[in-house]
Amino acid sequence: MSKVFFFSIPFSGHVNPGVGLAKELVKKGEEVIYYCTDSFKEKIESSGAVFRSYGSKFYLNDDFVTHNIIEILRVHLELSEIIMEQLHKDIKRDKPDYIVHDFMSTWGKHAARVSNIPAVNIYTTFVEKPKGFINTIGLVLAVAAMMLKNIPRMIDIRKISGRLKKKYNIKVKGLSDIIDNKEALTLVFTSHNFQPYSYKFGVNYKFVGPVSMYRNEKIKGFKLNKSEGRPLLFISLGTVFNNDREFFIKCIKAFGDMDIDVLMSVGKKIDISSLAIPENFTVKHFYEIPQLEVLNECDAFITHGGMNSVHEGLMFGIPLIVVPQQLEQAHMAKRVAETGCGIYLDMSEVTPESLKESYKKITSDDSYGKNAEKMKDSFLKAGGPERAAEEIFSYIKSIDRMT
Structure with missing residues (x-):
């Protein structure tokens, strides 16, 4: 030893x-x-x-x-x-x-x-x-x-x-x-x-x-609100650049009227009670959400493009919408788009309409999910x-x- x-x-x-x-x-x-x-x-x-x-x-x-x-x-x-x-x-x-x-x-x-x-x-x-x-x-x-x-x-x-x-x-x-x-x-x-x-x-x-998904991750009292038969969308800007209130409001406007369940992770400076949260949304602070457990159940993932989040999403074969918050994440977003595993959505282009359109695209076009599965295979073989x-x-x- x-x-x-x-x-x-x-x-x-x-x-x-x-x-x-x-x-x-x-x-x-x-x-x-x-x-x-x-x-x-x-x-x-x-x-x-x-x-x-x-x-x-x-x-x-x-x-x-x-x-x-x-x-x-x-x-x-x-x-x-x-x-x-x-x-x-x-x-x-x-x-x-x-x-x-x-x-x-x-x-x-x-x-x-x-x-x-x-x-x-x-x-x-x-x-x-x-x-x-x-x-x-x-x-x-x-x-x-x-x-x-x-x-x-x-x-x-x-x-x-x-x-x-x-x-x-x-x-x-x-x-x-x-x-x-x-x-x-x-x-x-x-x-x-x-x-x-x-x-x-x-x-x-x-x-x-990737090695991040091999950690132990348990959060006491967490319960995933997911209706039987409805898709689950997970939205997260990670653990650092995650206090953009306007972005979260745009997400609410984009997905609040859709027949899907949405779990949205927000930064600790966001006052959740101040948001007008639709019936199909669950909003929690990032430290209250076991990401691996959620990704195991979700159908699409809107992410900031952190290396771990991207890898973890792809390890579950999930197509991604990447909205980078800084340069390193922009490189990640570009690579996701280049490999056909998801969509790169620049923060300056984010509107309720662009978010909804991107979501519909990755969930209706089978190629995104298939490419995510191929990348998953490359991760496992590594x-x-x-x-x-x-x-x-x-x-x-x-x-x-x-x-």
């Missing part, structure tokens, strides 16, 4: 797949110590892993919502500095055999480097690659413009990088190095079929399929948590043979 330190960032889209992998590692006899924030303690412990808190100074949580990439980089680098001393002490005391870290857990890579411990990187979303010279130049120009607008944050990043180098000899090679924490082994939680341009990635990238664990063990053994 090996001892594993597991580092995630405190968002459901990152913790849920992490928990799926941790559960498999525990099942295979590993001792997993899983670092996160207290709000995920129960979920992490349900996997059999030992929960360990990042501590009171770690300030990242699901209230942190920003579209400013430079601010995200600054925060992740600062958090790495804040908790590095404690992580270094924990590693010296507990002597883990290897580390597994989320690709955005900057501190996971730093802790591995400082302690000279092998590490595995996990991708809970698509791996992004420039698709050509023009796109690369465009990306450089966009980043340059952001840097000019964020000079104080850039100064902070440089200062923090200097302190990390001085105290721990940690070298931050560039902005992308902060949240693209490459290792000799990277597990990507999707299939070759779904990952765009998967043929461009080398042997260090293993596409092991191997899931068992394949992910096998890749980790193989990698760690290869390192042991070289030492």
